[in-house]
Amino acid sequence: MGGGYSEKLMEMYQALFKRFxxxxxxxxxxxxxxMVGAVLTQNxxxxxxxxxxxxxxxxxxxxxxxxxxxxxxxLSLLIKPAGYYNIKAxxxxxxxxxxxxxxxxxxxxxxxxxxxxxxEGLLSVKGIGRETADSILLYAARRPVFVVDAYTYRILFRxxxxxxxxxxxxxxxxxxxxxxxxxxxFNEFHALIVQAGKTYCRPKPKCEGCPLEHWESEMGLxxxxx
DNA sequence: CACCAGGCAAGTA
DNA sequence: TACTTGCATGGT
Numbered sequence: 001m002g003g004g005y006s007e008k009l010m011e012m013y014q015a016l017f018k019r020f021x022x023x024x025x026x027x028x029x030x031x032x033x034x035m036v037g038a039v040l041t042q043n044x045x046x047x048x049x050x051x052x053x054x055x056x057x058x059x060x061x062x063x064x065x066x067x068x069x070x071x072x073x074x075l076s077l078l079i080k081p082a083g084y085y086n087i088k089a090x091x092x093x094x095x096x097x098x099x100x101x102x103x104x105x106x107x108x109x110x111x112x113x114x115x116x117x118x119x120e121g122l123l124s125v126k127g128i129g130r131e132t133a134d135s136i137l138l139y140a141a142r143r144p145v146f147v148v149d150a151y152t153y154r155i156l157f158r159x160x161x162x163x164x165x166x167x168x169x170x171x172x173x174x175x176x177x178x179x180x181x182x183x184x185x186f187n188e189f190h191a192l193i194v195q196a197g198k199t200y201c202r203p204k205p206k207c208e209g210c211p212l213e214h215w216e217s218e219m220g221l222x223x224x225x226x
Numbered sequence: 227c228a229c230c231a232g233g234c235a236a237g238t239a
Numbered sequence: 240t241a242c243t244t245g246c247a248t249g250g251t
Contacts, residue, residue, distance in 0.1 A: 025232095026232095037232090038232085039233095041231085041232050041233085042231095042232080042233040042234065043230095043231065043232085043233045043234080043246090043247095044231055044232080044233085044247090044248080044249095045230080045231040045232085045248085045249070045250070046231080046232060047231090047249080047250075048231080048247095048248060048249060048250085049231095049232085051248095051249090052248095080247090080248075081248060081249075082247090082248070083231085083246080083247040083248040083249080084233090084234095084245095084246045084247055084248080085246090085247070085248080086246075086247090087234085087235090087245090087246055087247095088246090088247095091234085126234090126235075127233095127234065127235080128234085129233060129234050129235085130233090130234095131232080131233065131234090132232095132233070132234080135232075147232085149232055149233085150231090150232085150233085151232080165241095190232085191232090193232095194232055197232090198231090198232090202229095202230080203229085203230075204229080204230095
């Protein structure tokens with residue numbers, strides 16, 4: 001039904017895992033830190049996000065109540081290393097206001113909902129789009145939701161697995177309609193795609209003609225080039 | 227110097 | 240629906 005995607009995707013997963021090993025995502029101490037990191041990492045290098053999170057930790061404000069009290073301007077200065085600091089401070093405040101206003105700031109209460117309702121709520125927050133919402137669902141709420149990002153498009157397109165410019169929902173369905181809803185699998189798979197993308201699948205490929213000699217020689221992924 | 231990073235919202239056609 | 244633009248720091 002899926003045009004043999006189930007087998008292809010699992011072969012891709014096995015090859016990536018063999019090449020890169022377990023990624024141990026999400027690098028955070030608790031679900032709330034995951035959610036903050038998910039907003040801060042929007043179009044931003046993770047190393048810069050780490051500095052911002054360190055600033056929040058060292059200031060002792062990495063919790064809902066403290067962030068709720070804090071002035072947006074003050075917050076923006078703490079997260080400055082993550083870039084887009086004015087808009088991200090507002091986005092974090094929007095999210096905090098949502099959690100406090102609707103769940104009394106109780107994350108357990110927030111997470112005690114069906115996945116589709118959780119996603120709907122997250123997407124209602126200005127500053128949380130589909131990728132950020134799905135990252136929170138997968139890595140904070142630990143739901144079997146597949147996270148799609150720019151690397152997912154790039155890698156699958158360059159390997160001839162999808163048309164260019166398919167929608168987020170279509171790409172997500174490609175994975176979720178062809179794989180068992182396995183939270184641990186989705187966790188590792190997305191993290192591996194990011195790692196592989198960083199390593200071999202830049203926006204402007206240095207090698208001539210991806211789908212890549214790189215993948216084939218270094219990863220044994222000629223199975224994807226048809 | 228140019229390019230990129232674990233996106234999103236708002237505006238336009 | 241399908242583009243375009245603004246947002247911004249820090250590494251390579």
